[in-house]
Amino acid sequence: MLKKLRQIPLYMLAIILLIFTGLPFLIMVSASFKDQMEFMSSPWAIPEEFSFANYKLLIESDFFRFFFNSVLVSVISVVVVIILAAMASYPLARMKFKLNRPLFLLFLVGMMIPIHTTLIPIFLLTKNLGLYDTIWALPGPYIAFALPVSIVIFTQFLQDLPKELEESAKMDGCGHFRLFWRILFPLLTPAVATVAIYNFIQIWNEFVFALVLTNSEGNATLPLGLREFYGQFSVNVPGIMAALTLASLPLLLVYLVAQEKIVKGIAAGSVKG
Amino acid sequence: MQNSANKLNADDDHVYNPPKPGRLSKPKKSRKKQDFWVIIGFLAPAMVIYALYVIYSIAMTFYYSLFEWTGIDSTLVFKGLENYITLMSDGVFWTSLQNNFLLVGASLFTQLPIGLIMALLLFSPVKGMRFFRSVYFMPFLMSTVAIGILFIYIYDGNFGIINQFLGQIGLESWQRGWLGNEETAIWAVIATVCWQFAPFYMVLFRAAIVGIPEDLYEAADIDGASPRKKFIHITLPLLIPTIITSSILSIIGSLKYFDLIYVMTDGGPNNSTELMATYMYEQTFTNFNMGYGSSISFTMFIIAFIVTAFIVLFDQKRKGAN
Known part of the structure; x- marks a missing residue:
């Protein structure tokens, strides 16, 4: 009994934090099921009647266009980052050469660089490449800024693999290329998962480059599209809440399914970064 | 000159030496050459993209910062360091720098403890x-733009839930448009940043606590240590590396912060929530002062660089002391 009593403050703290983190979500979802009249009369109460009208409105709008753009840009960027970073990590982790350490540090420094320091030249570069205001403007900078973390994760992982792998492969007359893709890369799977999860969340939610490098609504990614919605029907608060809910849903669903993996991926990605 | 002569001699020696141990050295040499191409081949793709988008861009930012330029026409007027001199006497820039450091402090003293x-x-x-x-953990997965829009409504002066709640507990006098008020806007934003990032530090701390060997606690149990003692003498000391890592992430993140402020207040009201990044964006893409904007962004780079170098040095000294 005494033990139970002692746990009361613990429960209170846990519940306060639950309200702190969870309440905004509850507000968002509940408001998204109201019509405007009901929202005006009681903005934050649980809806009396669940109306899907706002979601229907979204489905008829450009929402899925934004969604599709986001999926395309994120998937392409993450796949290319995995390939390029894994390749670059191979010589950095397993070969001796003079510039090894300096090159690794050069990538490492990339993690502290404020994106804004590169914004103007990348804006001009994108224009000169003829990519401005297309979704193809985005993978370039996304990949470039995802490389440092990814290379650090892969390099550390590769360094921990036993040296014998190469020796036996070389005995069999296996070249570097085959050695890497056939033998080392399959062993990288846990690191690939970390890199993929960490970068996907960052890129899926990225805002600044999308804001500067695209312009027309057809090329907007989800974060940009949300702002578009906000500007268009700022009076229709339940409509916006529905858009926010729908936009947040994919990551939250994936999170519910693969909670442990995602949490581990983020922890590993940031600490090593 | 002498060097090359020596080299020649060495080569001569090599030629005149009977090739019995030399048989091994020849493939070795070509292997080295081969290795060189392997290194290039594996590193080049990543290096090219990184060099183009990151290294080249930083250099160009510095270059543009020496000019007056709208970015639209092609007339670049060379100004030397004049943009930086203007910046030093620009009150808005100092406000933004101050806000950035306020954000650093608030992040360290709210997000980290709540996360822990x-x-x-x-x-x-x-x-x-x-x-x-x-x-x-959910807040961390929501996009910053979505968070910004959601909290605009939460802080709203008329129907926002915070004001409704204050009304219900009889604190009508506290009600206000939280984001429209110069005094409260920055704190409203800081609270939102905390909401977004505390879960992130929770994840980092959780990973660190899992890594603490169980037998340390068992040994403490045998000694009859209280939970509080166990926390102070086992958990906390072993969390110090994670606290340092989190602080670095938090400081660097706060110095380059942009998204949420841009969405929620756009630096307003009256520049009271301006950050270096929002000010840079405003100067560059709203006022078309590409040169001046570049000087702000290059200054951001220098500040982030100095702060990081400082932390790394401090961390190495600490490691050396242990």
């Missing part, structure tokens, strides 16, 4: 912890 408390709770005997944990 959340992480510790995850290991407490509270029932249903899996559910708590799932909810605690």
